[in-house]
Amino acid sequence: MLTNWINTHLLTFLTFAPILWGALLLCLPERQAYLAKLLGLLGTLGLAVVGFSLMLRLAPDPSGALFLEHQPWFTVVGLPVDYHLRLDGLNFWLILLTLFLVPLTLLGTWNSLKQRSGAATALFVMLEGTVLGALFAQDLLLFYLFWEAMLPPMFFLIGIWGGQDRKYAANKFMLYTLAGSLLWLVALLYVASHAGGFTPELMGQAVTAMPFGTQCLLFVAFAVAFAIKVPLFPLHTWLPDAHTEAPTAGSVILAGVLLKLGGYGLLRFAVPIFPQAALHYAQPLALLSVIAIIYGALVAMMQLDIKKLVAYSSVSHMGFVVLGIASFTVIGVQGAVFQMLNHGISTGALFLLVGMLYDRAHTRQIADFGGVAKRMPIFTFFFLVVTLSSIGLPLTNGFVGEFLILNGTYVSGFAWGRPMAVVASLGILFGAVYLLWMVKRVFWGPENAAEDSGTAHLHDDLNAREIAVMVPLVVLIFWMGLHHRTFTAHSEATVTKLLADIKAPSPRAVQVIPADAHPALHSDHGSSEEAH
């Protein structure tokens, strides 16, 4: 019976199973931390197995959706809110990435936390559920609820299990994001009141009737909320603090999944609802992305702390994602979707590796190391492979993403496309500069001779558990680099249609999903639509 229910409510199951499971684990007493960790790992692993085995078998319906759960939920001030979850090409691999990364991270950080590790695991599992919910949600109010629900677990993970400055970092993370999303909420309610509902297609229709100036203002409100999440220069400064202070598992999921919600939100909601405004702001968006690429890389280069370096590298890498979106070409946007997955794998793996080093040496200062390769050859091998993926060496995933984005930008047809593509390609150079310079100072050279250096604390190389965590990531790095179609085929049709709609000459054509594909939408809300 349960399997039957899961088969018909797959998305609900994937969303709420971890939330409930996490709440359950939270009830375990502190002395049962080991049990909580074990149950957390097994639970998320089981969820991944269910998700992978069921999702990979789905075939798309005429609207392009792979799975839909849609029913009316409640009405607020005359506006109907739907419980509308949707799985399609755009979120397919982001969801699998989340399902894949969470158990891997729990395994990879098994011994990292000494205090209250059970509660951290519980929060972590709950976080997975909220992220999945946000990725599934198609109704904007529902999306908003999950979007905000992601904050508290992360807030506590940073604030309780973080490093020295954890309180500042946690507050900054929380308030930064809230500031963006409050502005967005106002815009959201404004559009919803005009559209008579929270579905993107209704909103898109309502927006076409608005004056262009209003559209632009509303788009900016949407875009800022998402840009903070990405994070896009100059709204990025919460990220280095949050990453540096968060425990390893938090950093991995923050980089691997949470940031993706920014790019995803832009593609899923901001661009389709405000196509004209989005095209209008393509140039400033691209400019900010290029600045982020170069700026993030230059600042990363000067960092003294390995983790902070990786954090700033995220600013640079995610800049490529927004640049790809702003190109409004199939090549560029597909590159952006792919780059989000790349960044999840590569930067997630980098944070895991930095965590493994920190667990042994209890320092992350570059100057405390030197000659690590001699002490930990296996660790060095994995770190080098992940570094190469991060700097976009061909045959790894990073190259394909950056190459597609740059080419997409170059052929975008915008006057700024060519120069910006050429300037953005500097990111490829600077990426190599900051990462390989760090590798040189940490791994190569004579061993750090200082009495209390980080290197001196390194006694054992990676153990079987840690190798087991890294191997799947390395396999993915090469798989994605050799055959990206596995990961981009799902989104190609969605992206192509999205761009065709945006660039269509008639403004009425701006519709995310053909309305007739959703009979439920009309039968259930027909009256409220007319009433408006």
Added chain:
Amino acid sequence: MQTYLWLIPLLPLLTSALIGLLGKRAGKPVTAVVAVGSVLASFALSLSAYSLMKAAPGFRLELTYFEWMHVGSLSVPMGLVFDPLSCAMALVVSGIGALIHLYSVGYMWKDEGFARYFAYLNLFVFFMLTLVLGSSLPLLFVGWEGVGLCSYLLIGYYFETDYAPAAGLKAFLTNRIGDLGMVAGMMALFAYFGTLTMGDLLTKAGHLSPEVGFGVLTFATLMMFIGATGKSAQLPLYVWLPDAMAGPTPVSALIHAATMVTAGILLVCRLAPLFQLTPITLTVIAWVGAATALFAATIGLCQRDIKKVLAYSTVSQLGYMFLGLGAAGFAAGFFHVFTHAWFKALLFLGAGSVIHAMHHEQDLFKMGGLRKKLPITFWTMLIGTLAIMGFPGFSGFFSKDEILYLAYLKSPVLWLMGVIGACLTSFYMWRLMALAFWGEPRDHHAYDHAHESPLTMTLPLMVLAVGSALAGWWGVPEAFGGHFNVGQFLAPSLTFGQLHGAHGHHEGPAILLAAISTALALGFGAWGFFSYRNGLAIGEARAAKWPTLHRILENKYYVDEGMERFILAPIRWLGQKLWRVVDVIVIDGLGVNLPGALAGLSGDVIATTQTGRVRNYALAMTLGALALLWIFLK
């Protein structure tokens, strides 16, 4: 039936992974056999590919395995192309590669990282063959960046030292500057032609009329050339190559002399019909090449480290190759790649044999008189020296002469630069030979312990010596009664897809020019030899006579110091300021923390009214009531 040809690059990759994983456990003999055997097998397969290519229509065999990238209109197949150019290069890479692998067995035998070394070296062969055989520009770029990675790893092979990792990093980053050019060039070509597959690209280019203004094409080919200057160590991106000598000597021979550094020439030859359409780019290439040839040769005059002399010599010889390309002599440029691969690999391996015998002493000033002690090394290196100086009949003579002749047709100034460079080459090579092999030993301890290298090392020397002597006869220029067979052999590759046919033949005083340059080179060689045959005295006197010039040359024109001061330091300064000022003060301070602090402050100010004292509240109430009264009654 030809599908098995994918084994050519893949065998070295598989063995690289095997050696990396199991090499340490399997032991050195097994590792050596697997490593050398796999490259030999690639060589044999390349031979079979060669015969298949000869039988194929149009001398071209294109194999596609699967689609690597496909998004929208961008489609890049994973495939190999066998044509005269790629077959010849694949044979050079796997053939000379096998010899250097064999040599390495002897050279690295006592090294702890034997397995790691061969894992890297086989990985290099894989990437190099991918670069050579790849059927599309992105796949060529895979090899391009891959050999850069292997170069990084092998230069930094002695990773526990300070200098080797630094040199590796410098090589990788300098190459990446060039790679940006490659990426930009690929973007421009994709935007212009809508494809990045070599065959389609050249076919489409062949349909263009040469009279059209090609702004975008000139941009694209110039960008590609920037890529080539990185990989092939041309001005101004040559700076990494001399430092790259920090790696083991066989690596210098294989990667930094014979194969990888010629990738830039290969790239230009691959796209020859495109470059043919952009005369501006060709002119730039010719001048950069000639300038590099001359510039690097002057630095080679005063180096003390035997490998540094050869390194600058390589930079200089690569300059000649580009000079040939720029003079639209694509075949001539490639011909020099071919002959240079033989004699420069030989010279490096010979130098390695000397270094090996002298217990890792690389300073020429501490050598001397080794002729008797290392006879095989001496005689083979002598052949290499004759080849590089262009002694009539030896390989360098024919290839260099063809380049200089074409340069003369383009501009006599280019020819003159090339001739001066050739004279300097002859001088520094004979200086090297005299310092190492003639005169009295200057370090008696090392001299007494010196011994000839084992057969694994001398056998490759002998094979390479034969090649260095004879390789030139493949392309005897027409002026000397030959048919320049290289040109005819490569023609299907170099003119692929072109409708307009080859260019007409030019006439010039070929024999006279060759006689002048050869006579001058011989004279300078003799000068170099007799200056240093009896030790350092004459050289020191000369240095004392022109101290400033000597110091500048010895310090390589202070280019590294200048780059540090005017490029690297400002970039670091910028990064520091962006972080400490823009991020911390402007955005975080003024944008985030200041509003936060203001909110907190206003809360504090208002909170001061909440005193909890009844008389304060009573006062406020009274004042408020009075104010209201006043408003209502007014």
